[in-house]
Structure formats: C-alpha cells, structure tokens
Amino acid sequence: MNKFKYTKWLLPVFAAAMGVSMVSCDDEPDKFELTDGTPSVHYVRMTSAPDSLVTEAYVDNLICLVGDNLTSIREMYFNDQKAVLNTSYITDHTLLVNIPRGIPEVETNKIYMYNKDGVKTEYDFRVLVPGPSLLSLSFEYAKPGDEVTLHGNYFVDDPNKPLAIMFPGDVPVTEIKSIEQTAVTFVVPEGATEEGEIELTTRYGSGTSKFHYLDTRGTLFNFDEGLQQQGWHAQAVVGDDWSFAGNYLQLGDGDAIMSEDGGWNDSKFSFEYWAGSWDTPQNITSGQGAALYNVADFSKPEKMALKFEMCIPSTNPWAAGAMQVCFQGLTQLSLSNNPITGISDPLPGAQAWAFNGEVGDDFKDREADWTDWGRYLYRPWQNAEKGEYHTDGKWITVTLPISQFRYTAKGTGAGKTPSKREDFASLTMFVVSGGVNGKECQPIIKIDNIRAVINE
Incomplete structure (x- = not known):
C-alpha cells in the first residue's frame, strides 16, 4: 500500500x-x-x-x-x-x-x-462506547418509594451485564421501570437516606454523578433556618402538605394575575435577598445580611450552577413572564446605602434598576452595570404543550448553569455578566418580562433549597 x-x-x-x-x-x-x-x-x-x-x-x-x-x-x-x-x-x-x-x-x-x-x-x-455519564436527577430530594428519572448518556442494559444503579451507602436500586440511552426511570430504594453521589454501571464501565442526592452543598436558602428574605418584599413561606422537607417559598397566590407580557408585580412574584444591613458599616460577613459569596464558595463561578427544587400545581400553570434570576455585587445592590468596609465607591442601596432600567442620576456613568447586566431567563412554558407549564404537582430539581447568566431584562445579550466572586452578593428571582410574550395566567410557583454548586 x-x-x-x-x-x-x-x-x-x-x-x-x-x-x-x-x-x-x-x-x-x-x-x-x-x-x-x-x-x-x-x-x-x-x-x-x-x-x-x-x-x-x-x-x-x-x-x-x-x-x-x-x-x-x-x-x-x-x-x-x-x-x-x-x-x-x-x-x-x-x-x-x-x-x-x-x-x-x-x-x-x-x-x-x-x-x-x-x-x-x-x-x-x-x-x-464510553462508560455512562450521569448528568441530572429529576428530583434530588426524592424519598424511598418515589419514582425518578436519571438523565445522561450511554445507559446500556445487557442481559449478560445488567445496568445497575447504586445510591450512597451502597444501597442498590431494585426496581427499574424503563431504560433508554439517555434516561433511566426507577424507584428510589428503601434505605436511601445518605447524601452523596449516585453510581451507574453498564457493560461499558461505571459513572458517578456530579450532582448529589439529598444535596446540602452550597445551600443559600432552605426557608427553615439560616438566611431569610430581605429586600422590598417578603413572599409567603409555607409548610403544608406540599412540603417535602420543612418550609418552602411560594411565588404567586393563585389570584395574582401575570399578564401575557410578564407585567410588573414584584409584590407577588419576586424573591429578594439583598445583602447588607442598616448598620454603619453594613454587615456583609456573616448571619442575616451576609454577602452570598461569604455563605457559599463562588471562587469558580464558570463551573457552577444555581439549583433549586420547584413545584407548580396543574391547576395554576405558568404561561408568561421569565423568571429573571439575577446575582449582583455590593456596588450594584445592597439593603441600604450605608458604607461597607473595603468599598470606597458610592453605593446605590436598594433599587430595581437591573429590572426597570431606571438608573439614578448619580450613577448614570455606570448605567451598564444594571441595564446591560446578565441574568438567567428561565421560562419553561415557552416550549411546553399549549404554552402552559406545570410539574403536575410534583417537585423537580431545576439547574441553571451560571455560564448562561448572560441576558438582559429585555432578553438581549448582556455586555456584562457575573464572573468573579464579588458579583455574587445578592440574589433576586423575579418573574417579569424577559422579551417573550406568553398568555395571561395565575401561576403558583413553589421553590425550596436554593443552592450554588459545582456542576461539572
């Protein structure tokens, strides 16, 4: 040759x-x-x-x-x-x-x-064929007996080497409902009570999840203890039959209307944690008011995701408005405009400029820090059947990669994005606008266990 x-x-x-x-x-x-x-x-x-x-x-x-x-x-x-x-x-x-x-x-x-x-x-x-890759679990806090779906790739079942799933503590899955190349549905086994990684084995090898079952890493808000809401509004914190573990946050009450263009209603649809305090200087180091980067490790934001559990009843689907998930640094937002140790720049204090674009006159020279600031626009209803999204009353785990926090309030590409530790002091999750119209609705969005974790 x-x-x-x-x-x-x-x-x-x-x-x-x-x-x-x-x-x-x-x-x-x-x-x-x-x-x-x-x-x-x-x-x-x-x-x-x-x-x-x-x-x-x-x-x-x-x-x-x-x-x-x-x-x-x-x-x-x-x-x-x-x-x-x-x-x-x-x-x-x-x-x-x-x-x-x-x-x-x-x-x-x-x-x-x-x-x-x-x-x-x-x-x-x-x-x-590579060994299996485990990317996400439909509900990371599912209890023994609950049916869940594991998403990933290269899930292969072979009669000579059956697919096997192991929970933390060496607890095997004994009831598998269905197997596809990219998804396995199964029942969480009895005895699954430990936090940790899930392992899946096929004839081509073994893979371990990057996510944790019963994840407690990087917890920011669990609505039972620790940090509480602080900003202009406080949404309902509820403990009832919908709960899977203690209290949860609820956006919307079933009566509040979300217009087709995602009209402004921060009194019903905005979760706010604005770091700082009314002290002089403001407290940002520990306890209530602490900057979130002092609560969780944000040293590698490009590898992280914001996660939370969510439940939307089928009676109150979500059909308009993007959930704008927005981190901001202390020079962009804080509870008050009192001084903060180590920051010499003037502080704008509490405001909603990142959402309404109405930057104060004294800060016009930094207008892009709000109007061109990146956030995640989460709107699962956009691709849902009939344009209405709900979880059928079940809790699911939502994963928002921080690398995708790159859109403005109007849905255009942002010129500035959260990329360094100091950009993660405050968090607002506000269902409003986003640049895509839906249809009028009266959604109820239940949220729990907001956390920031390594996702790769």
Whole structure:
C-alpha cells in the first residue's frame, strides 16, 4: 500500500472539516456525483490526529476513511447504526464521517458501505462506547418509594451485564421501570437516606454523578433556618402538605394575575435577598445580611450552577413572564446605602434598576452595570404543550448553569455578566418580562433549597 498516494488527499479534506469556506456549486468542477462500482477502504485516520491510523474509535468521533472510489458510497452503517453522510466531505479517495451516536444493538465490528445498486462492502472497524455519564436527577430530594428519572448518556442494559444503579451507602436500586440511552426511570430504594453521589454501571464501565442526592452543598436558602428574605418584599413561606422537607417559598397566590407580557408585580412574584444591613458599616460577613459569596464558595463561578427544587400545581400553570434570576455585587445592590468596609465607591442601596432600567442620576456613568447586566431567563412554558407549564404537582430539581447568566431584562445579550466572586452578593428571582410574550395566567410557583454548586 502506497500511503503517500493517499496522504496528498488528506490536507484539503481536513481543511474542509475545520470549516474552510467553499465556492459556490456553479464554480465547483469536482462537485459530488455518485459513481458506479464499489468502494475500497485502505485505512482510517482520526481527523484530530491525522498522522495516526486507527482500527477503532468512540461514538460521535469524526474519522476519515482513505481508499478508492469512495464516491460510490450511498449509505454507510457502523454495526447496525446508520451514519449521516455529507457529500461536501466525500471525494474519490477520502470520506469524512461522524461515527453514529446510537449504541449498537448488534456488534459486528464492521463498517458496511452500500453503493447505488445496494451492493455491500465491509471493513473491519470497532466502535467504542464510553462508560455512562450521569448528568441530572429529576428530583434530588426524592424519598424511598418515589419514582425518578436519571438523565445522561450511554445507559446500556445487557442481559449478560445488567445496568445497575447504586445510591450512597451502597444501597442498590431494585426496581427499574424503563431504560433508554439517555434516561433511566426507577424507584428510589428503601434505605436511601445518605447524601452523596449516585453510581451507574453498564457493560461499558461505571459513572458517578456530579450532582448529589439529598444535596446540602452550597445551600443559600432552605426557608427553615439560616438566611431569610430581605429586600422590598417578603413572599409567603409555607409548610403544608406540599412540603417535602420543612418550609418552602411560594411565588404567586393563585389570584395574582401575570399578564401575557410578564407585567410588573414584584409584590407577588419576586424573591429578594439583598445583602447588607442598616448598620454603619453594613454587615456583609456573616448571619442575616451576609454577602452570598461569604455563605457559599463562588471562587469558580464558570463551573457552577444555581439549583433549586420547584413545584407548580396543574391547576395554576405558568404561561408568561421569565423568571429573571439575577446575582449582583455590593456596588450594584445592597439593603441600604450605608458604607461597607473595603468599598470606597458610592453605593446605590436598594433599587430595581437591573429590572426597570431606571438608573439614578448619580450613577448614570455606570448605567451598564444594571441595564446591560446578565441574568438567567428561565421560562419553561415557552416550549411546553399549549404554552402552559406545570410539574403536575410534583417537585423537580431545576439547574441553571451560571455560564448562561448572560441576558438582559429585555432578553438581549448582556455586555456584562457575573464572573468573579464579588458579583455574587445578592440574589433576586423575579418573574417579569424577559422579551417573550406568553398568555395571561395565575401561576403558583413553589421553590425550596436554593443552592450554588459545582456542576461539572
């Protein structure tokens, strides 16, 4: 085999894979045409390491087949999984293709290539499947006997090596309801009482969750003890039959109307914790009024997420207004404008400029600190059936990556985003506006266990 003969075709193909622009079809003398005959493959290279020949690769990897008459390939399968062919990346001697993401049900360790007459050509190649990846649990505080869904990837059940799930304390799951590649539904086992990671094992290996079951890390508000609301409004804190553990916060009372454009109603739909106090200097170090960065570790915000549990009754669905989840630093917001040790800049104190854009005259030179400030816009109703979202009265865990806190109050891209420890002093969660209209509703949104945790 003369490798040099085929290597000369690789550079332009790899350049195309990197996104090099191509001329219009009218100017392409080598425009793809399905040819007669059958293909032959001489070897396979990784596009990420074009000097190495491979006989195996992981699902979803981009590889390059090198051979002859590859333009005769009409369809391609890896084991029993069909590949997507892009004719822009097929020449007579090279073919770029992503190995299908689907997990093969029958492993033959073959690539199957079919020409336009349906004639099959085989090539030995092994597809590797990673161990399982555990991304989220539908409800991290589910109790034994509750049905939950674990989301992730590469969940494979095999009769010779059944999928197994282990809770903290070496408590195995004994009742699995359904298994898909990206989701497993099961019943939380009796004896699951310890906080910690969940482990899942398949024939391809084991994976451990980044999230914790019964998570207490980075707790900011649990509405039983510790920090309480402080700002302009205090929403109802309730302990009743809806509770899964103590008290919870409730936005909306079932009578308060949310207009289709998410009209302003902070007295019913705004949770506020504005750091600081009426002391001179203000207290921001510990206890009530402490800056949140003194309560949880915000040293790596780019790797963190804000999490909370949420329950919305089906009788009062949410159908308008974005939940604007907004962290702010002390120079943007505090309970009072009394001095704070270590800060020499004037303090604006308590206000809602990040939401209404009405920045005071004395702070116009820093207007973008409010009007162009990033926050998360959470509106699950936007993709819900009939545009109405509820959790069917069940509690779920919501995860908002801090890397996605990048939109203004109007829904446009923000020029400034929370990115350093000091940006995480205060927290407001206000259902209002967001730039997308829904429909008038009277939502009830129950929230508990607001926390900031590493999410990767």
